[in-house]
Amino acid sequence: MKTIKYLITALVLTLVMQLHSQSDDVTKEPGYVDFGDFTSLEKSAGVTEVELGQDVLSALASISSDEDPNIMAILNGLKLVRANVYEIDDKNRDQLMQKVNEVDSKLSNTSWKRIVRTRSEDETANVYIKMNSNKKIIGLVVTSFENSGEAAFVNIVGQIDLATIGKLGKKFDIPSLDDINRKDSGEK
Amino acid sequence: MKQNKSIIVIIAPILLLFLTGCIGVNRQFSQVKDKIMGELGSDYRTEFQFSVGPALIHVSSWLVDMSADEEYVDDMMREISSVQVGIYNKIDENKDKANFSTLIALDDHMKKSGWKYIVRTADGDELTAVYISNDPEEVLKKMYVISLEDEKLVIVEVNGNLQKVISYALKEKKFKINSEL
Structure with a gap:
């Protein structure tokens, strides 16, 4: 009887630890996007x-609060900010454009919603959001391609307020993010 | 009596240097350095290797306070408790140059040692990576900056209240995450 009790306790603890570690795994968050290889x-x-x-x-939030309480509110709700940026040259131009299209295709076929799309001769930029059942934004993806510059892939996971996310982009000079508020909502 | 005084005069500065951490680097720094060099696959000669403890940083902050125009530099230095620096020159010039893949491979080693990157960049021949501790208690208390340019490898370990260091950098220099773009 005692052995069975110990076994059950050990099993429950193991399950709790597994669940806890999964909840810490940001890649399991609905707002996380795997951009691929x-x-x-x-x-x-x-x-x-x-x-x-x-x-x-969170650490940055605590130090930003003095100068801008809004930044603290934004940062505190975030779980991950990641960016992959590549300088474009003749060798990788096609690959990067293909990657931008792949991400677009991947997200368009899921519950992600594209809210901004800009295209010109030299530049392509897309902004996507993911909402939860309470209509709160829990994920943001920005892809951009500047023919004579860089290609960027940005993913932000967590509670996001579009009205203030541009401030974050401006504060940290994250590519494309500071332009979100300056682009009209909806596809162009 | 004179002999005792002489001994004190000689030993006191040496003790002071040791206590303030102003000689050599510690084992952890050496281990990180060895992992990095192992991943780079080249032999390096030590050009410079030293640590600076709180006493010398404090003294340095006085000098900076007198000379620097911006107040934040002095304020930043007050938040740093110690710095360890290593500068190494590559010996074998025939080996392949390191590239971004090298940083990725290095990341595996650093992760196992309890470090995670927050920024890593490759810009031509220059590779840079910034690592912080994986330990939630140590986040932004210790940081490694690794820079490899041409034949020179530089490793810097910074300890202290790095939140404030970053805060000042944000406030005064608008710390650019995309500074290498």
Whole structure:
């Protein structure tokens, strides 16, 4: 009898630990997007990857509150900010454009909603949001391609307020993010 | 009596240097350095390797306070408790140059040692990565900055209240996450 009790306790603890570790895994969040494999782009002339987890964002929130309480509110609700940015050259141009189209295709076929799309001769930019059942934004993706510049893939996971997210982009100079408020909602 | 005084005069500065951490680097720094060099696959010669403890940083902040125009530099230095720096020169120039894939491979080693990157960049021949601790208690208390340019490898470990360091950087310099774009 005692052995069975210990076994059940151990099993319950193991299950609780598993659930806890899964809840900490941001890749399981509905607002997270796997952009796929960037291995073939690693030899680009310029590559930047940024990954700010919840612990870093919370820490930054606590220090930002003095200068701008709004920034604190934005940062506190976020679980992940990540960006992959590549300098475009003749060798990777087609690959990067294909990647932008792949992400567009992937998100368009799911519950993500594209709210901004801009296209010109030199530039393509898309903004997507994911909403939960309470109509709150829990994920944001920005893809941009500037023919004579860089291609960027940005994913923000957490509670997002579009009205103030542009402030975050401006504050941290995150590519494309600071332009969201300046682009009209809806496809163009 | 004179001999005792001489001994004190000689030993006191040495003790001071040791206590303030102003000589050599510690084992953790050496382990991180070895992992990095192992991943880079080249041999390096140490050009410079030292640590700066709170006493010397405090003294330095006085000098900075007198000379720097911006107040935030002095304020930032007050938040740093210690710094360890290593500068190394590549010996074997025939080996392949490191690239972004090297940073990715390095990340595996750093993760196992309890570090995660927040920024990593490759810009031509220059590779840079910034690592912070995976331990929630240590987040933004310790940071490694790794820079590899041409034949020179630089590793910097910064300890202190890094939240404020970043805060000042944000406020005064508008810390650019995409600074390498």
